[in-house]
Amino acid sequence: MEVTRRDLFKLGSIAAVGAIGGSALAGCAPQATSAEASNQSSANDQTPEFLRQPDPITEFSETKEFDVVVIGAGESGLAAVHTALEAGAKVACVQNIGTAQTTGNMGASVDTTKTDEAGVEACVAYLLEKNAYRSNRKLLEAWAKNSYEAITWWADTAARGGAESKPFDSSKEYNGYTFYLHANTYNHLEGAHNDAALAIAEKLASDGAEFFYNSPAVQFYKEGDRVAGAVCETEGGYTLFKASKGVILASGDCSGNEEMRNYYCPDLRGFKTMSTFRDGMGMCAGMWAGAQMTPINHSKMVHGGGALTRLQVPFLNLDIHGERFMNEVLSFAYLNNLMRDYLAEYDYQNSMAAKFFTVMPANWFETAQKWAEEDPSEVQLGVGNMTVPDESKFVSGNTLEELAANINAYMEKEEWGIDPIDEATIVASIEHYNEVCALGADTEFGKRAKYLVPIEEGPFYAVPRGANSVPAVLGGLIVDENQQCLDAERQPIEGLFAVGNASGQFYGGVDYPMDVEGLSVGRAITSGYVTGRHVASL
Template identity: 50%
Template sequence: MTKSTMSRRDLFKFGGVAAMGVAAAGALAGCGQPKLAGTGDAAGAAGDGSTYMGPSFLNKPAEITDFAEEHTYDVVVVGAGESGLAAIHAALEAGATVGVLQSLSIVQTAGNMGASIDLTKTSEAGIKAALSFINYKSDYRANMGQVETWARNSQEALAWWAEAAAKGGSESKPYDYVVNCNGHDVYFHANTYFHDEGHQKGALVIGEQVQEEGAEIFFETPCVQLYMEDGRVAGAIGETKDGGHVLLRASKGVIMAAGDYVGDSEMLEFYTPDAKGLHQAVDFRNGTGLKAAMWVGAQMCPASHTKMVHGEGPKVRFEMPYLFLDRHGKRFMDEGCCRMGYLNEFTNKYLAEVDFAESTAVKFFSIVPTNWQEHYDAWKPFSDISIHNAYRNVDPEAWIKGDTLEELAANMIAFADEEGWAHDYTVEAIVESISHYNELVAAGEGDADFGKRDEYMVPIEAPCYAVPRGANNIDALVDGLWCDDNFQCLDADMQPIEGLFAVGNASGPFFGNSNYPMDIEGLSVGRAITTGFATGRYVAGL
C-alpha cells in the first residue's frame, strides 16, 4: 500500500475535511480532536509537545481571572435573540433568577415567521411523521430528540411569544397550513410579522417584559469566555466597553443562545466552505459565544453546516420548473429542482468565475410563459412547487416582460445592469437559449440536455416573463454546538459538559442538509423560540 504524503497541514486546505478533522470530528465515534493551543500564537505549542495547526479561532486565550464585577444567578443566558429571550422568560417563569450577557445595545432578532405544530388537530402518527420528514430533509443527520422537543413544545412556546409581543402592539398575522408527511396531514400554525418589522418589534417588547420580571441584562457585554469551577461550567464572562470583565456565576447552568457565526469569515469558510463568496448578512453574529464554548471542550456539529441563503429577486417565492438562464444567458440545469433552498448547489460554481469577489454571480433568470398559472394548477398534484410565502402571493406585475424574445432579453440585461449583477448577457445568447429550449419541446422527445421531467417541458413563447432568481445572501447558519436531547453540550467523547447548554442556531444537530429546507415555513424561528423556551424551563428545574 502506498503511504500518503499528505500532512495534517495539507488537510486544512480542504475546508470540509478540515472542519471534521479538527472541531467536529471529535464528536464522531473513533475520531479525536487536536488539543487547543494555549495562550499565544495559534501555531504554537499546545503544552504537551504537540503542535497546534488549526484556525485562529480555536486558539484558546489566557484565562480571565480579574473581574470588575461578579454576580450570581440560577441561570445565565448568553444572547438575547429569539432563543435567548424565550430561555430567559421560561427560566424566570420556573422560578429561577436569570442574568444575561448581550453583545449589542438592544435585544436583536431576525426572521418574519415562526412555526408550530397544532397539537389539537395533528394525530400522534402525524407528529411522528413530521419528525421523520424533518429528518429526511436533513439527510438523516437530525437529533430526533431535539426535533421532538420542538414538535411537543412549539405550540405553547409560539403562543407565548405571540401573546407577549401583542402586549406591546406587535400583532401576529396567523398563517395556518397543512403539510402531508408520509401520508399524514400535519397541521401547522405560524406567527407571521412580515407586515410589522419582523420579529424585532415584538422582541423589543419582550426584552422589556423579561427585565420587568427580574432578568438582569448586561448590554454591550459580549461573552468572551466561560467560567469553570470544579470541572463544570459555572458561569459566563463578559467584556465591557471599557475592556473590563464581569463574571455572571450560574448555579444551575449557562445557556448559550448567542446565535451563529455568519459574521466571522474564517469560521464560515472552515465549517461551511460552500458558502464562500456569498454576501454575509450581518457582522455582529460572529461566533464569539461558540468559541468560548469550544474552549471548554464543546464540539461543533460536523461540517458542512446547514446554511440559510436568501436574497432572490421577487418579494415572494416563485418556484416553478421553467427555463433557467445563468449569468451567461445559458441553460445550466434540470429545473425540476426549483426550490430556493437548494438552488445554491447549482449556482455557487459561478462564484469561482469571479474569484468569489461578487456574490451576484449566482443570480439568474427564470423564463416564464404568460399562461404559467395553468401549468401551476396542472403540476401542483405531483410537485412541491411554490408560488407564495405564507399568505403573500406572487405579483407578475413586478416581473420583467417582453413582447418579443429580443425585447425580453434587452429588458433582462437592463435589469441586471441596474441591479449591479456580475454577468455577460447578450441579447443573442438569451434568444438562442430560449429558442433551443423551444426546439426541444417541439421535438417531443424529452429533455435531451438535462433530462427534465416531460410534464415540465412546455413552450415559452413571446410575450413572456423573466423572473429574477438566485439567492446570494447568507442570512444564518442553523448548525452550532453538538448537543444531546436536553440541549446539553457534548465533549469530544460525546459526554455532556456539566453546566453548559445551547439553543437556537447555537445548537444542533436539528438540521443537517447543506441548505436550509423550506418545506415547513417558519421552522427555523419556531425552532429557535421553542428550544430556548424548553431549555430555559429545563435548566431552571435542575
C-alpha cells in the same frame, strides 16, 4: 485585450492578498526570544485561530450573581429568559450588540391540538429524512411536542406589545399519517420577526429580567469542571456574570465569522453574510470550555431575494451567460448548490454571480396557477403569507430581443457587477428551448413533459432570481436531549447549555430543509423555551 468585470474582481483579490502578504507578514517577522523559539512550530500549525484557546481571564471589574445567565437576546435567548423567569429564577441576559435582534419571518410549530401522537412521530420521521438522518431524534421530538406551546406564547406576548402575527396553517402527510403545522408570520411588519422580539424583550425586562447590552461574552468562568458563569467585555472592563444554576448559550450561529463559516461549511464560499453580529464567539467560548462542535459539513441556509426568489415556477431558467443550465423543477432552497462555478468566475468576490433569470410567456400566471393546484410541492407562487409578486417587479419586453436588452439594463441598474450577457445568446437560448418544448421531451435536463411550455406569446417576462445571502450556518455545539453541552467523552458539561443555532444536531443535510416553512425560528424559540424552564429547576 478586453478586461471584464470578473477579471477586475480577480485582480482586486490578488492585489488584496499581496497587500496582506506585504504588511502582515512583515509584522509577524520572527522576533521570538530563545525561550519562545521552541513554541514556534506549534504556533505555525494549521489550527484555525478561533480554535486556539486564550489564557483565562481572572481579573474582573465587577461580579454579578444570578441563578441563570442567558447569552444572546435572539429568539432562543428571549424564550429561555421567559421560562426561567417564570419558574422563579433570577435571570440575566447578556447581548453582544445594543438591542435584542432576530432575523426571519416565520416561526413554525406542530399544532398538537390537531395532530395525534402518530402524526407527531411522522413529522419527526419526515424531518429525519430531510436531514439525511444526521439529526438527534430526541431534539426533533422535543421541538415537535413543545413547539405549539412555545410559539403560542411568543405570538401572544408579541401581540400584546403591538407586533401581531398573521398565522399560516398547513398540513403534510407522511407514511400515511397527517401532521398539522402552525406558524407565526411577521412579513407584514416593517421589522418582520424582529418587531416581535423587541416587544418581547421589553415585556421580559418589565417582568424582572436584567438585560445587559453591548456586553459580548468572551469566555466561560469555571469552578472545577463546572461552568459557573460567563465573562463579558463591558464598558468598565471584564464583568463576571455568575450563574448558580446554569449558563444558556443562545448566541446564534457563526455566519458572520468568515473563518468559522468556511471551516465548518465550505459550501458557502462566495455567498454574502446577512448578519455580521452572529460572530460565533459564543460557540468558541463553549469549545474552549470543553464542548464539542457538530462534525463538518454543517447544514447551510441560503436565502435572499424576497418574493421574487420564492416564486417557484418551472419555466425556462437562464444563467448569467444567457444559457439554460438546469431542470427547472427544483426548490429555491437547493438552487444555491448549482451556483459554485458562477461564484468561482468572480473569484468568490461577487455573490450576485449566484443570480439567474426565469423567462416566462405572457400567460405565465394562468399556467403556473394550474401547475400549483396539481402539485403544490413543486410549484409555488408564494410561500406562507407572502403574496405573488407584481409583474412590475419583473423585467419585460414585447419581443425576445427587447427582453434580452432589458435584462442587461436591469443588471446594470441594480449594480450586479456582472458582465453584460450577449443578447443574441439569450434569444437563441429561448428559441432553442421552444424547440425542446415542441419535441415534448426534455433531452437536455429531463424535465417532466407537462412543464415544457414554450416562451412564444409576448409580452415576455424575466424574473431575477437566485438566493445569495447566508442567514445562518446550522451546526453548533453537540447537546443532549436537555440541550446540555457534551464533552469529548459525550458526557454532559455541568452548568453549560446551548439552544437555537448555537446548538447542533437538529439538522444534518447539505441544506436547511425548507419543507417545513419557519422551522429555524420555531426550533430556536422552542429550544430556548424548554431549556430555560429546565435550567431554572436545577
